[in-house]
Amino acid sequence: MSLNRLFRLISIALLMLFLALAISLVWIEWSIYQNGANSVPALRNFRLGLVAMEKLSAERGPANAYMGSRPGERDALYQQLKAARVTSDTAMDQLRDALEKDPTLRQSPMFDRLRTVQQALGPARAAVDRIGLQPEDQRTTLYVVSAVNGMVDMIPVMVRLTAELASIVDQSDPDLRDGLAGVRAAASLREYAGQIGSRFTAPLIIHRKLNSDEVIEIGRLYGRIELLRSLVSAQLASYSKRPEFARAIDEMDKQYFDNGFQFLDYLLQVGLKSGDYGITPAELAARYVPQMKSILDLRDLLLDDMMVRAEQRNVQARNFLASVIGLTIIACLFFQLLMYMIRKRVVRPLVSATDLVVGLVDGKLDQEIPKGKYDDEIGGMMRALRVLKERILERNSLAKEREALITQLQTSSNTDFLTGLLNRRAFFSYGEQQMAVAQRYERDLSVVLFDIDYFKRINDSYGHLSGDAILRGVAQTASQLLRKVDVLARYGGEEFIVLLPESDLAQAQAVAEKLRAALAHKDFEIDGGQHIRISASFGVAALVDGRGLEQLIKLADTALYVAKEQGRNRVATSA
Structure with a gap:
C-alpha cells in the first residue's frame, strides 16, 4: 500500500474522530462566550471603575466643606478632605493596576482616560486648597464655581471609562445586560445627586441667593434624576420580586427621594427667596451625603448578584469542559491504535517535518534540515523545506536592508541636518x-x-x-x-x-x-x-x-x- 493511500485511509479515520472533537471544542468556546466565562474579571474591573468614579465624586463633599470653612474648623475639615483624597487616589490606583495587568486594556483608550483624570486632579485640588485658605470675605462666586466645576469636569471622562468597561462585560455575557444597565443607571443617579449638592456650594459660601444659571442647572439635574429613577425601576423590574432588591429599592425611595429631595427643596426655596440658608457647606455634606448611601447599596447589591451569576456560569463551563476532556481521552486511546500502524513511515517523519516548518515560521533559521530517508512525499517535503529556508534567508536579508533604508529616509526627512532637531x-x-x-x-x-x-x-x-x-x-x-x-x-x-x-x-x-x-x-x-x-x-x-x-x-x-x-x-x- 502506498504511503499516499495509507495516509488517505488514516486521514479519513482521523477526520471523523477529530471532527467530533472539533465540534465539541467549538461548542465549548461558544458556551464560554454565551455564558460569560470572561465576565468575572470584566465585572471586577467594571466595579473598580465604578468605585473610582464614586470616590472621586464623594471627594467633592469634603472639598466643598473645606472651601466654605471658617478659621475655627478649617484644620479639622482639611483633615477630612485629605482622608477623602487618599481614598480617591487608592481607588484610582487600584483601577490603574487592574488595567495595567491586562495587556489589551493597557493599550486601550481607557488607560489614557484614567491617566488624564489623575493628571487633572492636581490642579483641581490646588484650586480647592486656595479657596479654603482665603478669608471668608475674599471668596468670590467665580472662583468657587470654577473650583467646583474643576472637580465635576473629571466625571464625564470617568463615565466614558466605566461605559467602556461595561461594554466588555456586556460582550462577555449578554445575559447580564439588564443588571448592567441597572448598575450604570444607579451610578449615574448617585453622581447627579452629588452634583445637585455641589451647585449649592457657591451660594452657601458667599451667602447669596441662587442666580438664574444655577436655578436652571439644578432644574436640569432634577429632571435627569427623575429620568434615572424611572430607568432604574424599569431595569430592575425582573428583580423586584426578590425581597432583598425590593427592600433596597424601597430604602432608596425613602432615604433619598423622600428625605434627600425634601432637604434639597428646602434649600432651593431659600435660595430663590432670601439666600439665608442657615447652614455651611460642611453641614450640607453631613446632612445630604448620607442620604445617597441607599443608591450605592442598591448598586452594590446588583453587582454582587451579577458576580454570583457569572461565577455560576463559569462552573457550568468548567463541568462541560471536563466532560469533553473525557471524550478527548477516549479518542486519544483510539488514536494511539491507529498511530501504531504508520508510526515509522508517516507520523515520526511528519512530526519532524512539522517541527521544522514551525521553526521556520518562528524564525529559527539556524536549525539543520535533514535529508529524507526515503524517496517519498516526506523526502520531497524535506527538499522543499531546504529550498524554503534558503528563500527565507534571502528574503530576510532584503527586508532588513529595506527597513534600514526606510528608517534612514524617514529620519532624514524629519530632521534638520545641522542641529539634529525636527525640521x-x-x-x-x-x-x-x-x-x-x-x-x-x-x-x-x-x-x-x-x-x-x-x-x-x-x-x-x-x-x-x-x-x-x-x-x-x-x-x-x-x-x-x-x-x-x-x-x-x-x-x-x-x-x-x-x-x-x-x-x-x-x-x-x-x-x-x-x-x-x-x-x-x-x-x-x-x-x-x-x-x-x-x-x-x-x-x-x-x-x-x-x-x-x-x-x-x-x-x-x-x-x-x-x-x-x-x-x-x-x-x-x-x-
Whole structure:
C-alpha cells in the first residue's frame, strides 16, 4: 500500500474522530462566550471603575466643606478632605493596576482616560486648597464655581471609562445586560445627586441667593434624576420580586427621594427667596451625603448578584469542559491504535517535518534540515523545506536592508541636518496632532518662537562655520532645558520654535524667560577656540478657542517682532 493511500485511509479515520472533537471544542468556546466565562474579571474591573468614579465624586463633599470653612474648623475639615483624597487616589490606583495587568486594556483608550483624570486632579485640588485658605470675605462666586466645576469636569471622562468597561462585560455575557444597565443607571443617579449638592456650594459660601444659571442647572439635574429613577425601576423590574432588591429599592425611595429631595427643596426655596440658608457647606455634606448611601447599596447589591451569576456560569463551563476532556481521552486511546500502524513511515517523519516548518515560521533559521530517508512525499517535503529556508534567508536579508533604508529616509526627512532637531515640516505635522488633542480636550497649548539676535553679524564677523556652531549650541542648550513632552524644532535660518503642551501663556512665558537667560549667560565656542556670547528674542502665544496652529505661530511671530522692536534679548507675549 502506498504511503499516499495509507495516509488517505488514516486521514479519513482521523477526520471523523477529530471532527467530533472539533465540534465539541467549538461548542465549548461558544458556551464560554454565551455564558460569560470572561465576565468575572470584566465585572471586577467594571466595579473598580465604578468605585473610582464614586470616590472621586464623594471627594467633592469634603472639598466643598473645606472651601466654605471658617478659621475655627478649617484644620479639622482639611483633615477630612485629605482622608477623602487618599481614598480617591487608592481607588484610582487600584483601577490603574487592574488595567495595567491586562495587556489589551493597557493599550486601550481607557488607560489614557484614567491617566488624564489623575493628571487633572492636581490642579483641581490646588484650586480647592486656595479657596479654603482665603478669608471668608475674599471668596468670590467665580472662583468657587470654577473650583467646583474643576472637580465635576473629571466625571464625564470617568463615565466614558466605566461605559467602556461595561461594554466588555456586556460582550462577555449578554445575559447580564439588564443588571448592567441597572448598575450604570444607579451610578449615574448617585453622581447627579452629588452634583445637585455641589451647585449649592457657591451660594452657601458667599451667602447669596441662587442666580438664574444655577436655578436652571439644578432644574436640569432634577429632571435627569427623575429620568434615572424611572430607568432604574424599569431595569430592575425582573428583580423586584426578590425581597432583598425590593427592600433596597424601597430604602432608596425613602432615604433619598423622600428625605434627600425634601432637604434639597428646602434649600432651593431659600435660595430663590432670601439666600439665608442657615447652614455651611460642611453641614450640607453631613446632612445630604448620607442620604445617597441607599443608591450605592442598591448598586452594590446588583453587582454582587451579577458576580454570583457569572461565577455560576463559569462552573457550568468548567463541568462541560471536563466532560469533553473525557471524550478527548477516549479518542486519544483510539488514536494511539491507529498511530501504531504508520508510526515509522508517516507520523515520526511528519512530526519532524512539522517541527521544522514551525521553526521556520518562528524564525529559527539556524536549525539543520535533514535529508529524507526515503524517496517519498516526506523526502520531497524535506527538499522543499531546504529550498524554503534558503528563500527565507534571502528574503530576510532584503527586508532588513529595506527597513534600514526606510528608517534612514524617514529620519532624514524629519530632521534638520545641522542641529539634529525636527525640521519645519515635521514640526507642523506633530503640531497639528497636538493642536487637535488640545482643542478636543480643552487643554492648554502654547508656542514659543525665538531667533538669535544679530546673527548676520556673527556670520559676517566669524564666518558661516562659526554661525553653524552657534546654531548647534543653541539647539543643544534649549533641548536640555525643555521637558520631554515639549517639541523643539528649527523653524528656519536662525529661528527656532517650541511647542509646549499643557502650558498656558504664563507658563510658556516662564519657559521662554528661562531659555533667554540660559542663552544670554552661556559662552559658545566657535571655530578657532574662541568663545562668544549671544542673545535671543522670544515671542510667546497661547491657544485660544478658534485658533489654528498657523494663527498661533503668527501671533508668536508678532510678539517676536515686538521683542525685537523693544531692544532684543527679551520675551514678548501675544494675547
